[in-house]
Each structure stands twice: as C-alpha cells, then as structure tokens.
Amino acid sequence: MWLWFHKLSSPPYAYRTAGLVRPWLFWPAILLMIVGAIGGLVLAPEDYQQKDAFRIIYVHVPSASLSLMIYVVMAVAAAVGVIWRIKLAHAVAAACAPVGAWFTVATLATGSIYGKPMWGTWWEWDPRLTSELILLFLYLGYMALRASFDDTQRADRASAILAIVGVVNVPIVKYSVVWWNSLHQGPSISKLAAPSIEGSMLWPLLIMMLAFILYFGAVLCDRLRGEILRRERNASWLSESLARS
Amino acid sequence: MQSSVQTTPGLGKILMLVLARDLRLAVRHWDQVLQPLIFFVIVTTLFPLAISPALDELRKISPGVLWVAAMLASLLALESLFRPDVEDGTMEQWVLSGQPLSLLLLAKTATHWLLTGLPLVLMAPIVGTALGMPQSVWPVLAATLALGTGSLSVLGAIGAALTVSVRRGSVLLALLVLPLEMPVLIFGARAVDLAMQGEPVAGPLNLLAALLLFFVSLGPFAMAAAMRISVES
Numbered sequence: 363m364w365l366w367f368h369k370l371s372s373p374p375y376a377y378r379t380a381g382l383v384r385p386w387l388f389w390p391a392i393l394l395m396i397v398g399a400i401g402g403l404v405l406a407p408e409d410y411q412q413k414d415a416f417r418i419i420y421v422h423v424p425s426a427s428l429s430l431m432i433y434v435v436m437a438v439a440a441a442v443g444v445i446w447r448i449k450l451a452h453a454v455a456a457a458c459a460p461v462g463a464w465f466t467v468a469t470l471a472t473g474s475i476y477g478k479p480m481w482g483t484w485w486e487w488d489p490r491l492t493s494e495l496i497l498l499f500l501y502l503g504y505m506a507l508r509a510s511f512d513d514t515q516r517a518d519r520a521s522a523i524l525a526i527v528g529v530v531n532v533p534i535v536k537y538s539v540v541w542w543n544s545l546h547q548g549p550s551i552s553k554l555a556a557p558s559i560e561g562s563m564l565w566p567l568l569i570m571m572l573a574f575i576l577y578f579g580a581v582l583c584d585r586l587r588g589e590i591l592r593r594e595r596n597a598s599w600l601s602e603s604l605a606r607s
Numbered sequence: 608m609q610s611s612v613q614t615t616p617g618l619g620k621i622l623m624l625v626l627a628r629d630l631r632l633a634v635r636h637w638d639q640v641l642q643p644l645i646f647f648v649i650v651t652t653l654f655p656l657a658i659s660p661a662l663d664e665l666r667k668i669s670p671g672v673l674w675v676a677a678m679l680a681s682l683l684a685l686e687s688l689f690r691p692d693v694e695d696g697t698m699e700q701w702v703l704s705g706q707p708l709s710l711l712l713l714a715k716t717a718t719h720w721l722l723t724g725l726p727l728v729l730m731a732p733i734v735g736t737a738l739g740m741p742q743s744v745w746p747v748l749a750a751t752l753a754l755g756t757g758s759l760s761v762l763g764a765i766g767a768a769l770t771v772s773v774r775r776g777s778v779l780l781a782l783l784v785l786p787l788e789m790p791v792l793i794f795g796a797r798a799v800d801l802a803m804q805g806e807p808v809a810g811p812l813n814l815l816a817a818l819l820l821f822f823v824s825l826g827p828f829a830m831a832a833a834m835r836i837s838v839e840s
Contacts, residue, residue: 444832496786496789499782499785499786500786500787502782503779503782503783503786506779506782506783507769507770507779507783510770510773510776510779511773516772516836519836520769520833520836520837523765523769523829523832523833523836524769524783526829527762527765527787527829528786528787530787
C-alpha cells in the first residue's frame, strides 16, 4: 500500500497518473454539471419567497465550499511537503492556490449578484462575506510570497509555512456564521435531520457540489502536470518521454 | 568546570541577554523607535482632517481608527525586526548555536512588543481623547491594545521571518500579515466599541486573550521554521 504512495510521489509517475486520471474526472464533472444545471434551473420549483433568484445557489454554494476546501487541501499538501520533504506535495499545493483563488472570486461575484435583488445591495459587510474576502487575501498573499522567491525549493517551504499559519483562519471563516448574527442565512444543507431545503431543490445542489469537486480534481491534474513540467524541465525522464512521443 | 558554565549559560540567561541587547540597541537608535509612534499619531490625525472635525462623528469611529493605526504602526516596525541581524550574520550564528531558535526569536518579538506595542498602549488613551473618546473607556482601550498588540507582534514576526530574505519585502509583508491579523482587529475594535456603549466587554476581551495565548504558544515554531528557510542558501 505504501509502495503505491511512494510511487505517486515520483514526478514521472505522478505526471503520467495525473494525465490518465484527468479525463475520468473532467467528463463526469461536465455531465453532472449539465444534469445539475437542468435540475436546478428548470426542474426545481420556484422559491416562495426568493422567486427565481435563489437559483444562483447552485453555483454559489459549491464554489463557496470549494474555496474553503481547496485551502485546506493546499495547507495539508504543504504540511506533507514540509514534514516528509516530498517535493510533489509542494507542487500540489502550488497547483491548488490559483484554483482556490478563482473559486473564491466566483463565490464573491455570485454572492453580490444574489445580494442585489435579495438585500438590495451589492455588498454587505456581513461576517461571511468579509471572511470570504479575507480568504481571497490569504490566497493572494500565498501566491505573492511564492512568486517573490527565485528558488523553487525556498518558495515551496516558505509558502508552506504561510499556508499552515493561514489555515488557522479557515475555521474562523467557517464558524463566523455562528459567532455573529447577521443577515446571511445560516447553512441550509448540513442539517440532515431536518433539512430546511426541499428535496427537489436539494438534489441538484448535491449534484452540482459533486460536479464542482470533480472539476477541481480535473483542473488540479492539469495544473499539477504543468507544475511538474516547469519543475522538471531539465530532467532526463522528461526529454526521454518527449522524444518517444 | 568554571569554563563549561561560562560556555553554556542557561536558557533563561540567554533570553535575558537577547532582550537586553535589543533594548540597548533600541536606546542607541531611539529615533528609529519613535518613528512608528509618530506614524501612529499622524495616521490618527488624518481622520479628523478627512472626515469631519465634529467630535460626535469622530467618537463613533474612534475605536476603529485607533486600532487600524495601531496595526499599521506595529507593521511599520516589523521591517527592521530581523533584517539587521540577518544581514550582519548574527541570525546565522543563532541558528547554528544549538539554542532553541523559536525561543530566541520569541525574545526578539517580546522586545518588538516592548518598543512598539507598549508605547501604543500608553499613548492610545491620549490620542483617543483627542478623538472624543470618553475617559471611562480608557482601561478597556488599554487592555484590548495590550492583549491585541502582543498577537500583532507574534503574527508580524512570522511574516517578517518569511520575507526577510526577499528584496523589498515590506509591501509583501503587509500583504501576508494584515489578513492574518484581522480577527485581532475585529475583537479589539469591537470590545472598545461595546465599552463606549456601556455594554459588557468580557467576551471580546477573553477572545483576544485566547488569541494571544494561542499565537504566543504556536507562533514561535512557525517563526523558527520560517527563519531557517530565510537564512539558509
């Protein structure tokens, strides 16, 4: 079992594996996105209070949870890289950051598009919105720190420390809903016992969530391959495999 | 016997030596120590000029103004926290000395707090009065700043250790450190605001104290790890 893990941490093997896995993530993601979009935009009934405007949650909620999840994935990968000195883990962390930052931007954008008809304002200094914005700053700081080193290894280790320190902020983001009362509605799907969302509205949301996660996996594979190419540009296995193809 | 005692003094003594050395350096360059404090006063002066000279309006925003100015002043002093020691090779000797680097850096951070945090705690009530803050709020303001600037110093020191080897790292430092410091700002300014409205302030003060303990206990390890990366090359 550990052999498999060690094999995966070798760049040539990881490069090939990521290439093989990618279509198995990408195409199901697209398929599920189409199913979820039809389910959410056409089949799901109108909300009695929010009318059609609520339908933006089918993009907003998955991107919001991914923006947090990717930060955790990034910090875990960075920690693995620092603790066991696995260079590939650092490559994974580096590949995560821009994807997570874009999901955060998507969350903020869809949130303010939703906020305009619902609350009558584009931006509200609500704790959840604010902490999502702080999350974006954390991503930007991480990428800025990474970019400021010329040496990849130092950039890896320095940014890993920042990611681990920053992950402290993720629970604050997540639980700020509980800490402060605000006009942002509480989470509606985690309450599985008595869900405050109806089944016909819920299933497209879950499908979209799964689709976004698969899509993240596919993009991560792509970015990881790019990252490996950049890091191993002088390696012999790369020129050999290029010569063969 | 005598010599072995001299070559390996106890950890407490080493930490006191670090503190004493940094304080002595600060006394010799006292003008540099004053600069963040003058900066603090200037920033708080900008708000009446920019918003309104009416004390009623200033009173409402005074907790936030003082806290933001304190954050920026603390940030300003961070740039020179580790840089001179890294440039003249002292830090390399510390890394190689076999003493726990995390504690040595924590001692340096404590000096940073003594030189920027503590004067801010003492000065903030005076500046706050100029912004129309009632005297009854002074103890709460001083308490939040005393607890909060400690957290700011530790978080800032992590950022300073990460960016010390980066050329022109001061903007990067602000970019890294300010988002991490935001929870401290929220609780600090909130506590002062509650105190001005006559509400109980124990909640945010406890949270500030919890954050301080959390950062002081875990922060030094991050500092040391960051410093090892910055020094090696």
